[in-house]
Amino acid sequence: AQRVTQPEKLLSVFKGAPVELKCNYSYSGSPELFWYVQYSRQRLQLLLRHISRESIKGFTADLNKGETSFHLKKPFAQEEDSAMYYCALSGNAGNMLTFGGGTRLMVKP
Amino acid sequence: EPEVTQTPSHQVTQMGQEVILRCVPISNHLYFYWYRQILGQKVEFLVSFYNNEISEKSEIFDDQFSVERPDGSNFTLKIRSTKLEDSAMYFCASGRPPGNEQFFGPGTRLTVL
Numbered sequence: 001a002q003r004v005t006q007p008e009k010l011l012s013v014f015k016g017a018p019v020e021l022k023c024n025y026s027y028s029g030s031p032e033l034f035w036y037v038q039y040s041r042q043r044l045q046l047l048l049r050h051i052s053r054e055s056i057k058g059f060t061a062d063l064n065k066g067e068t069s070f071h072l073k074k075p076f077a078q079e080e081d082s083a084m085y086y087c088a089l090s091g092n093a094g095n096m097l098t099f100g101g102g103t104r105l106m107v108k109p
Numbered sequence: 110e111p112e113v114t115q116t117p118s119h120q121v122t123q124m125g126q127e128v129i130l131r132c133v134p135i136s137n138h139l140y141f142y143w144y145r146q147i148l149g150q151k152v153e154f155l156v157s158f159y160n161n162e163i164s165e166k167s168e169i170f171d172d173q174f175s176v177e178r179p180d181g182s183n184f185t186l187k188i189r190s191t192k193l194e195d196s197a198m199y200f201c202a203s204g205r206p207p208g209n210e211q212f213f214g215p216g217t218r219l220t221v222l
Contacts, residue, residue, distance in 0.1 A: 034210070036213075043215045046210055096154040096165050097142075098154065099151050
């Protein structure tokens with residue numbers, strides 16, 4: 001069975017502070033990991049995928065297979081980063097996504 | 110940029126009634142999905158559809174649920190006899206190989222009274 005855990009429901013930081021949203025997973029094969037973001041009243045949008053190893057809007061995430069983690073990080077949070085963030089896992093192409101419970105990030109001025 | 114669309118944005122129905130939720134996936138996508146999110150809970154997979162048939166389904170997707178791609182553009186989710194616990198936000202998504210990225214619609218909020 002595949003599972004994704006996001007231990008924090010809410011993370012509140014001040015603008016300019018570093019951010020780390022935690023994600024742990026369990027999966028027996030080689031997973032593909034994603035971070036999706038949902039801004040207020042908008043749809044789920046893909047933020048990052050581990051295979052592309054890119055930085056989007058200053059966010060990065062590294063897959064750590066030893067710790068089965070895919071934490072999302074940003075060195076300096078901005079107010080516009082306030083949103084709901086979901087970590088998700090998939091197996092092969094076309095497979096379902098398994099989502100974590102989500103973390104609400106609030107960036108205070 | 111093409112987007113997945115869903116209609117209606119909000120559907121209110123009486124318990125026991127049938128509902129059909131509609132989605133128009135992105136046109137060159139081949140994989141189609143339905144997910145739901147009960148208020149305060151995580152996004153849950155319902156079903157995936159590829160090559161005109163169901164490829165995966167979860168235990169939530171019981172005999173009350175069905176999916177169809179009737180005309181090559183729409184992708185529908187039907188709930189035959191709604192229950193109170195079917196009240197949720199229903200998301201449609203689509204994707205295409207070789208990647209695994211899924212593009213989500215804005216969702217339909219289903220309220221069963």
